[in-house]
Amino acid sequence: MAARLTAVEDYKDLLDKYDTWLFDCDGVLWNGDNVVDGAVEALDLLRSRKKRIIFVTNNASKSRRTYKKTFDKLHVEAQVDEIFGSAYAAAVYLSSVIKLPRHKKVYVIGMAGLEEELRDEGINFLGGTDPSDNTVAPFSLSSFTLDPDVAAVLCGLDTSINYTKLCKAFQYLTRNPGCLFLATNEDSTFPIDGGLLPGAGALSAPLRFSVGRDPLSIGKPASTMLDCIKAKHNFDPKRTIMVGDRLNTDILFGKNSSLSTLLVLTGITQESEISGPDPSPIIPDYVTQSIGDFRVAL
Amino acid sequence: MAARLTAVEDYKDLLDKYDTWLFDCDGVLWNGDNVVDGAVEALDLLRSRKKRIIFVTNNASKSRRTYKKTFDKLHVEAQVDEIFGSAYAAAVYLSSVIKLPRHKKVYVIGMAGLEEELRDEGINFLGGTDPSDNTVAPFSLSSFTLDPDVAAVLCGLDTSINYTKLCKAFQYLTRNPGCLFLATNEDSTFPIDGGLLPGAGALSAPLRFSVGRDPLSIGKPASTMLDCIKAKHNFDPKRTIMVGDRLNTDILFGKNSSLSTLLVLTGITQESEISGPDPSPIIPDYVTQSIGDFRVAL
Structure with a gap:
């Protein structure tokens, strides 16, 4: 069963355990044109702790440079080389x-x-x-x-x-x-x-x-995506966590790649899919309502 | 195991047993622009015995009227209402x-x-x-x-x-x-x-x-094709035989539709696929080298 993050200590523990944070974007950081409440502060917190951040998206029609415009428009900080779309991953x-x-x-x-x-x-x-x-x-x-x-x-x-x-x-x-x-x-x-x-x-x-x-x-949930990220970034998979809103892409990608996984409930996956009478066989390591919850560790 | 037609009596028996003869075209009556040797005479023989002939093709880009031009070009007799393409079958x-x-x-x-x-x-x-x-x-x-x-x-x-x-x-x-x-x-x-x-x-x-x-x-090997033919033609499936060159479309269609089946070896299927060490699980009732073999029953 997934561990539910609730106490301040839970969030602080995760910050201590993981150096590299992989993020799905849509449903985690924003939904369409609406930034998830607290997402910017949570990313700022990770940056202030010198965490490596990589945005991992299956979008294959946009280059990283074009995809960065979505970040810019929504005022979410990102560098081009932090973005791993499936188009870039295929090229890599x-x-x-x-x-x-x-x-x-x-x-x-x-x-x-x-x-x-x-x-x-x-x-x-x-x-x-x-x-x-x-x-x-x-x-x-x-x-x-x-x-x-x-x-x-x-x-x-x-x-x-x-x-x-x-x-x-x-x-x-x-x-x-x-x-x-x-x-x-x-x-x-x-x-x-x-x-x-x-x-x-x-x-x-x-x-x-x-x-x-x-x-x-190449894209999530295939672990090929991680092979591509590894070709460009040096990090310890044991100290890496994948944060996503979809069990069958984001969380499965983390599992296929032997990473830790954190599910947020601001996107596709409903609470009932993990705790209902017929839960998904894909079980994240951790669950929290929103990436914004990390603000308690500020 | 499929019965191999060899003696004159074998061919005469089939002519007696079946009133309705369904034919695949390419690989049975012709290959590209080349009519199979004896195919025209075999069809003439069936017509002289008052057999019903239906041409059953999966071609979905041509109407029956356009497909008939292939018969005309190759000098193979056919009426438009004897032709069942998968486009026509879908409409029916x-x-x-x-x-x-x-x-x-x-x-x-x-x-x-x-x-x-x-x-x-x-x-x-x-x-x-x-x-x-x-x-x-x-x-x-x-x-x-x-x-x-x-x-x-x-x-x-x-x-x-x-x-x-x-x-x-x-x-x-x-x-x-x-x-x-x-x-x-x-x-x-x-x-x-x-x-x-x-x-x-x-x-x-x-x-x-x-x-x-x-x-x-709709098309072969689905028995839906036979439902469509039945909607336009009255015949007894027990006295109907499907003649084709492909095990996984023509012969399987006959089997799915509870028709008798005759495989010819002038098209896709090789002798080794029915009599080799690893034969196909799709077994026709009868096998002959070519539809032209029926000329012996003239």
């Missing part, structure tokens, strides 16, 4: 985890933010926002030339997904020997104002089905 | 199996051939080839109005697949109460000159993944 996976040879290329189903991160990590790519691949015109296999240097297909959220991109990715995955199949994340949907839309996981599904292979997913 | 499923009320509509991911069949069966639809849904421009949920009369999403092969179509279909499936989720077929790929491309099953995969529901598939 290629550049620093598997060390893709410089002359190799990646075929991208994804948007400008993903391209920006790949470019920054020195990864050559095709597809993405290339106008010739962003069309609903018929795809012709006979006028397509397979680039033998494409060693991976990387699939993220792409609101310009179309048959040409799917066909090209399919050809690389089935005809280029050893071609890797990567997905930024497997989120089935993502929330926008007024509802939900199909997420990055839905956009890799046609390839998964037609090729008959599952992609290696 | 809506009009005659579930009898969709006239004022209800279908949101279509699919091409002109599917629309033609729906129109012929009197089914109202949205999406499909509508230019406003065939775009790679961003989709905006706030400028989208849900049509409350949409009672089904139907997904077939659509080489203009895009995010707008996926988002609209997703909204109908998740927000219109009781909205049906139908797929013309679940083929993961389809062959074209020079290779394979992702098939209709791959294009329903994003919805399957994001909505968390499997579509009802």
Whole structure:
């Protein structure tokens, strides 16, 4: 059972035990345009204690630079190199985890933010926002030339997904020997104002089905995300805690990565899912109502 | 174990036992532009014995009228009403199996051939080839109005697949109460000159993944296809045989539909898959090398 943080000492103990604090953002620090009450003070407290802070998000359409604008708009302090989106993590996976040879290329189903991160990590790519691949015109296999240097297909959220991109990715995955199949994340949907839309996981599904292979997913809950963070930051996983609002992404990511986990109830997960008659099998180490609760340790 | 047809009597017995002959086309009657040797004579033989012939194909991009042009080009005799493509079958499923009320509509991911069949069966639809849904421009949920009369999403092969179509279909499936989720077929790929491309099953995969529901598939191997054929033709399933070249579509369809089955080896399935050391669990009732073998019974 998860330990419920209540007393001042509980919060102080956590501050003593963990040097590195990984945060999911939406549902933890803010909800849409509303900053969670006390979140800024809690982050300030961690910074004043010299804790390392890393923001870990599955957002694959934005680069870290673009995602930082959300922090700025909401007046939540963050540095670009504290932000780990799944687009950046995918680029780091290629550049620093598997060390893709410089002359190799990646075929991208994804948007400008993903391209920006790949470019920054020195990864050559095709597809993405290339106008010739962003069309609903018929795809012709006979006028397509397979680039033998494409060693991976990387699939993220792409609101310009179309048959040409799917066909090209399919050809690389089935005809280029050893071609890797990567997905930024497997989120089935993502929330926008007024509802939900199909997420990055839905956009890799046609390839998964037609090729008959599952992609290696980079984002939460896969521990691959931690491998990518480790490639850029030096820290002791035993003294690291993942703070999130979703059991099946954030908390499962922490567990898959052998990190401690703290669930907050300001987002998706309801109290009943952890303490009700039919609780989730994914059990966080700690639970508190809100990240703002840490203010008691000020 | 499948019975191997060899003697003249074997072929004559089958001609006596079955009144209705269902045929897959590609791999059975022809391969690409090449008619299987003896196929025309075999069909003529069946016609001379007053057998009912029905061509059962999973092709979902062509209407029966357009598909008949393939027969005409190859000089294989066929009537439009002998052809059951999965596009037509889907239209028949809506009009005659579930009898969709006239004022209800279908949101279509699919091409002109599917629309033609729906129109012929009197089914109202949205999406499909509508230019406003065939775009790679961003989709905006706030400028989208849900049509409350949409009672089904139907997904077939659509080489203009895009995010707008996926988002609209997703909204109908998740927000219109009781909205049906139908797929013309679940083929993961389809062959074209020079290779394979992702098939209709791959294009329903994003919805399957994001909505968390499997579509009802109309085409082979689903027995739904037989329900649709029965809605238009009167025949005795006990005196009906399905002839095909693929174990996991044609032969499985026959088995799922309690029909007798005849495998030919002029297409996908190799001899080793039925008689080798690790045979398929899908066992046809009969096997012959080619449909042309029936000429011995002339």
